[in-house]
């Protein structure tokens with residue numbers, strides 16, 4: 575039986591889906607996670623405790639385990655594990671990305687530099703250190719931390735005073751996240767246009783697009799709360815082709831070669847700009863909106879590739895499909911989410927999941943980093959899916975204390 579090690583960062587939403595995929599492909603799972611609780615009943619050689627913030631040490635532990643039990647694949651389920659997976663894959667001779675390529679995906683400044691060097695179209699950028707004049711950057715600007723995610727600390731500013739205020743706010747968010755508040759912050763020019771996400775798989779350096787999602791809600795700031803993703807994209811075929819081509823060039827510019835890719839781009843008329851590209855699959859529970867071939871999940875596609883198993887038919891299903899990351903509109907303590915039955919009963923809606931437990935704090939952007947939950951829908955057309963997701967959201971009644 576093939577054996578796969580799954581690297582599970584503490585805050586991941588993906589554990590259940592990857593475990594189900596491993597079962598579906600008939601692979602035995604070894605879990606490497608940061609906390610003992612996350613290991614559940616897994617014991618002995620079925621579980622490993624690692625600190626994913628120290629990829630060298632974590633990879634050494636993975637290699638040592640592999641020498642004992644034999645691992646056929648090492649898969650990071652989220653961003654937090656990609657550095658460890660790259661190092662371990664290299665040492666074990668498994669298909670892997672180079673550690674340097676993966677490191678560039680985890681540092682937005684390094685990524686911008688790599689894209690600039692390769693001529694990948696992207697927003698203009700500058701780094702801001704404490705004491706630099708944030709108001710002197712090209713406006714409108716988007717200020718952001720170099721190494722957070724989920725749009726946390728990403729703020730648009732249209733004038734010098736707003737830029738200075740945003741920088742101060744981002745430094746406070748960095749301190750709160752346990753990052754260096756005195757480090758560089760990225761100031762990018764604001765890229766207008768429609769935003770799309772590309773879900774893809776690299777095999778031997780060849781990028782295959784699995785899905786292109788539109789993000790039909792305007793993402794104009796000052797904070798960038800992601801809500802609806804719908805596939806297939808409604809962009810003209812030619813624009814989609816160029817989006818796919820640009821995403822492939824961006825992955826190559828970073829030196830990525832194997833495994834899942836999630837890229838975000840903006841399309842402004844003829845102009846396409848890469849916002850970013852990650853060496854992982856789509857985050858949160860969003861992958862549940864994707865079905866391939868005879869009904870296999872994105873996680874199954876990823877595991878099959880990592881284990882060297884045939885992918886078989888893995889074209890995305892015919893139906894339009896989408897997911898809504900349920901927005902957190904106010905701060906407070908979650909008491910309950912009413913209207914779940916009504917939301918689930920909306921025609922086309924396949925599921926609604928709340929991922930914050932009652933009694934837990936809910937924090938809107940730019941400080942927050944968790945989603946309230948996810949709604950999923952399928953339909954004949956992208957417009958139908960979008961409407962179903964909006965109706966599901968409208969049916970929910972989020973009660974805060």
Ligand SMILES: Nc1ncnc2c1ncn2[C@@H]1O[C@H](COP(=O)(O)OP(=O)(O)OP(=O)(O)O)[C@@H](O)[C@H]1O
Pocket residue numbers: 697716718722723724725726728762763764765766769793798800838849850
């Ligand atoms: N230069 C820019 N111009 C226009 N919009 C931007 C720019 N940079 C970021 N955004 C908006 O902010 C969102 C989040 O930015 P970015 O992807 O850099 O941060 P992130 O924290 O990695 O987000 P996530 O983890 O959600 O992908 C983008 O999806 C986009 O909507």
Ligand SMILES: [Mg+2]
Pocket residue numbers: 725838850
């Ligand atoms: Mg992003």
